[in-house]
Amino acid sequence: MARFDLAFSSLTLSLLYIAGTAIATTTTSIEEACKATRYPAVCVETLQAHATDPQPSLQALAETTLSAGIAKIKQAKTFVSQMTNGKGLSANEHAALKDCFDGMGDGLDQLTQSVPELRKMGQDQGGDFLWHKSNVQTWVSAALTNYSDCYEDSDEPTALNGSIKSAIRGHVEPAAQVISNALALVNQLQQGH
Incomplete structure (x- = not known):
């Protein structure tokens, strides 16, 4: 019976070691991929869903990041839409918010068509x-x-006041960071890998 217990314990320890190694490899793999991004901490946080995947492909990481960016930009677009309908906006502010909303829609279309292309x-x-x-x-x-363009507004610097611009930046910039990371991951992709 002692031999069985010893063999079982050895097998259990071996399996735990292998499982621990796989988890460490996943974290390293994600961290390595994220090092090439502009926002590595955001990248790692976005990709936590892959923590159980022992060796996620770079393409899978890029697709996951792009999909997360799409979800975030949809939320930001909803926020801008609500601001556009707000009262007390000047004609210039309303026009700038509408331009931002329209640009976000165009960008969302571009991101959406990027997923099947990826x-x-x-x-x-x-x-x-x-x-x-x-x-x-x-x-x-x-x-x-x-x-x-929604929050930098370089063509019309006076169209949006500081509080509106800050509110938009607070919603759009985090989404743009995730999307920037997706682009950095796509840039790393090479044929046959």
């Missing part, structure tokens, strides 16, 4: 990999420009 990258073993990657990079970059 999936095609993983399926494509031919020469179209770079084409799909370029499409995703272009659309995600354009979406980021639309979102930063």
Whole structure:
């Protein structure tokens, strides 16, 4: 009986060691991928859903991050929509908020079409990999420009007062950070990996 207990204990310890190693590898893998992003702490936080995946692919990490960014930008767009309907706005403020809302819609369309394009990258073993990657990079970059225009407002610096601009920044910037991280992860993707 003692031999059985010893063998069982050894097996249990071995399995715990392997499981512990797999979890450590996951964290390292996510942390390694996130090092190349502009907002690594946000990246790691976004990807916590992959903590149980022993070796998440870079493509899966990019897709997860992009999907999280889409969800966040939808929330920010709802916030801007509510502000647009607010009373007491000047004509310039209303126009700037409408431009922001419209730009967010365009950016959301670009991000949404990027998800299936990103999936095609993983399926494509031919020469179209770079084409799909370029499409995703272009659309995600354009979406980021639309979102930063909401709170940077460089064309009309006086259109939004400080409190409105700060409120928009507080909702849009966190989403833009996640989307920026998704772009950085896409940039790391290479054909056949």
